[in-house]
Amino acid sequence: MDPAGALAGRRPRRTRPRGGPGTDRYPRSRGLDFGPMASTPTAPTSWSPRTRSRGEIARWSRTMIPTLREAPAEATTPSHRLLLRAGYIRQVAAGVYDYLPLAWRSLTKIAQIVREEMNGAGASEMLMPALVAMELFEETGRAQDYGDDLFRLKDRHGRPTALGPTHEEVITAFLRDAVTSYRQLPLALYQIQTKFRDEPRPRAGLLRCREFIMKDAYSFHLNVEGPGGLNETYDAMYKAYCNVFSRCGLDFTVVEAESGPIGGSASHEFMVNCETGEDTILRCPASGYAANVEKCEIGARAWSFEGAAAAPLAKVHTPGMPGIETVASFLGVEAAGMLKTIVLEPAPGVDSGGVAWVLAVVRGDHEVNTGKVRDAIGFKVVLADEKKARAAGFAIGYVSPRAAAAAPGGALLVVDPDAAQGDLAWATGADEPNHHVTGFSWSRDLGAPTADARYVKVADARNAVVGDPSPRAKGSTLVAQRGLETGHIFKLGTKYSDAMGFAVMDEGQQKSSVIMGCYGIGVSRTMAACVEMSHDENGIIWPAAIAPYHALLVLMKPADAEHARVAESLAGELADAGLDVLIDDRDERPGVKFKDADLVGLPVRITIGEKALAAGGVELKGRRDPGKGEVVPLDQVRERCLAALTA
RNA sequence: CGGGGUGUAGCGCAGUUUGGUAGCGCGUCUCGUUCGGGACGAGAAGGUCGGAGGUUCAAAUCCUCUCACCCCGACCA
CATH class of the missing domain: 3.40.50.800 (Anticodon-binding domain)
Structure with missing residues (x-):
């Protein structure tokens, strides 16, 4: 060396x-x-x-570094201002930028680090087209799912085409033809390429663009476990990602994440730590556990529906006050002293076992997390259609846990432990418009159903917040930290291979769906995140590894x-x-x-x-x-x- | 897509309320003096005032429509 x-x-x-x-x-x-x-x-x-x-060796006078004394008015984020002022980028359209010579050198260096680590993890580089036939996205239904985020165009023959936002379909289409035997698996391929997403709101310079540089890798397996399985590659990628961001000189945190619309079963996000980051992550200082707000588990909390009613149930006229904050201050209680009941329904197409409604109950100052509700009851739920819910008798905005008992077709009640406190007198909806009640007691006012596990489940049902007990270390509480997502790895499972008919004969001569993983790094975003993380009032401070x-x-x-x-x-x-x-x-x-x-x-x-x-x-x-x-x-x-x- | 804001010289802005033929700072070019943390003097170039209609003797300014960009939200590598 x-x-x-x-x-x-x-x-x-x-x-x-x-x-x-x-x-x-x-x-x-x-x-x-x-x-x-x-x-x-x-x-x-x-x-x-x-x-x-x-x-x-290069000479300033012979290259193009158009520094600006004053930052253009449209730039407000540090990385955007500095990259613009220091002559790294120029805006061409909303979310579309020229990468000037300095920026390109940095990007090249980041890409090279990514390359070395990907190759080291056993992946092979290739390059797919940015232009993708729409019918590929039709195959997986993502033409629909992606919606307007997909850049769509028609070629001269009128063929619907898209600019690739990511390449699961393209690579799966390629491999379902090219992989003819299980002996060719496992396989990991990647590319570093320009991606296109017609973001509803591009912003913050390179941090959220409509055209950006991304490394996307895909892996293919016959098994999840064992040699050659998905987990093996996933773990290798995990390590490779840590290496990439360490080598780039970035201060980062790996968090557990929801896999989101891309689908799949497990996922980690790699977040560059910086105060101006757009995502909030929660971390347990004792165990090192970190997760984003949606995914973050919460440690055990004591709960009980038992307890004496501390006050009589009283109905209060609260005209035009569906929001927790306004009602709370009107009633003279804290939001934390209220029960918030959100009406959910099974997601279209899922088997709910005959359950028509799911009511999630959390404390007034907390937010329902539908992913956690799903985990608690075993099927996916979505926010109920308001019209339908009203027609079913729910006084949307004024719903209380008692509505579950009255709901036609049966309703499941999922109560967050912090809301399942029997010895408190709660304020909550009165199940009729413009009215709330105070003095609500679980045991007195809901009674028997609270003991029936078929109707009432107590489970973590909300987003974690700062100060919640850590799920990994007793006595430790979660702290918040801001970050910028620069990498994301997913276990995709067979979502794409099933949708697109990618299966191979396995050793036992059985047709077997290929199991996939996918792994992305926002290359251009990483550069911006680095500036975001490392600068002072005078300018950028590059880590040596990716300095131009x-x-x-x-x-x-x-x-x-x-x-x-x-x-x-x-x-x-x-x-x-x-x-x-x-x-x-x-x-x-x-x-x-x-x-x-x-x-x-x-x-x-x-x-x-x-x-x-x-x-x-x-x-x-x-x-x-x-x-x-x-x-x-x-x-x-x-x-x-x-x-x-x-x- | 909802809410807010901005489009006037390469960049930052004034001028718009009350119509009268476009200005300031920085930058650029020339000459001179300077030269260790964004120099000084003198001179010069550079603007279809985002675009299209309209009102008017006259529009950056008033009216209508439209486009672009930014910020907050919803959404996200």
Whole structure:
């Protein structure tokens, strides 16, 4: 491993001849002449094995880094403002951006890290088209499910086509033809490609785009367990994802997640930790357990329907107050002292065992989680259609747990433990419009059904909140943390293979559905998340591994031949050590250059100026270091640079 | 798709209430003086005022329609 190996993410490069005299055909009109352009790539004359890796050298004056003193008004998120100001991106349309040279270098480095880790996990890279025939999405029903998020177009023959938002269908269609024997499994394939999703609301620059770069991987198995099974690859991917984000220099948390509309059975999200993240995750500091709000389990809570009624049941006129907050303040109670009863119905097409309604009861300050309700009762539920529910006699907005007993066709009551407290006098709906009751007691006012497990289940039925008991460590409570989702892995199961008829003969000569996993990383989002996570008021602060260049050589006097000579020789030396170097050779005032240096955020800044040169050195400063930097003798620059980058 | 907001020079904005032929700062170009944290002076270029209709002698400004972008929500890599 070369000394800079820890920088990671650099592709080993083939040796290329350094430009000889005369390779620079176009004389530069101004600025300095570094002689031959040392970093001009020249095609190797013949194949040669990789012998060493050399960094690249670029000149600010010869590339395009349009920094802005003021951020465009439309940018409000830090990463959006900084990527725009520092000359990394330009907006072309809502959620559509140009990736300028600096951004592209970073993206390339992230992609390369992803590649290495995917290959290491046994996956093979390929590339599928962005253009997808609509009939493929029809096969799985996702033409419908995706709805308007799918970019749709017609070709000249009028054939319905889409721009791929993800490629489960495409790869499944390919493999159901190409995989002819179980012996070809397991298999993991991936691509790094532009995806298209017509987001209802693109926002925050690169964080939510309609066109973005994503790595999507798919794995195919005969079994879930055992060698070659889904779990094996899933675990390998899990590790690979941890490696990717660690190597990128990101601070991240892995959380358990709902698998969402993409379907499947298990899933983890990889979240970059940052205050401005759009997702809230909950974490148990004692056990390390983390999950998103929807998925997060809650530790055991004591409950009982037993208990004496503390107050008589009283009906109160509460005109036009269906919302908990307004009623609570009207009644003079806390939201936490109310019972919220949400009317649910079995999802279309599920076998509910004859149950027509499901009433979920949570405390007034909590939110019902339909996924948890599903887990409690064994079938999927959705929010009841309001008209239908009213017709069935539910006073929507004023429903109480008692409505379950009165409901035609029977209703199942799912009560969250925090709501199943018998010794409290609750405020809740009166089951008639514009009225609530106070003094509600489970045992007195609902009575016998509370003991009947066929009608009443007590189970976790709500979203977790900060302060809830940890599901993994007794005595520990959940804390909240913000994050940005940059990776997501799913166990898909046979959802797509079944829908698309992808099955193979197994060893026992039985037709067997292929089991799938899918694994995504938002590459462009990862770059933005990194900026979101790592910046200060002056600009971006790149981790070395994905910085567009490792070092910035700032020439105080670009016109000075001696300065130019030092810059050239230093740049060459650093490149030889494997560093990518950007030379700020612009004829600009020092202040401008320093401001731009901080904005662009390269990890190491080397200032070549009179004062340090007189002392036999240059100034070296890490992006996070305060001040002007430290004077370092020329012959130690390389070493100090590498040390700074690997720190 | 609901709610809010903004479109005037590359960027940031004023001008719109009360119609009178477009302005400021930054940036850009030229010359000079400068040169270690976004210099100074002098000069210059750059705008179908988002678009289309309409009212008017006259529209950035008033009316109608439309498009784009941003923010909050619903939704999400």
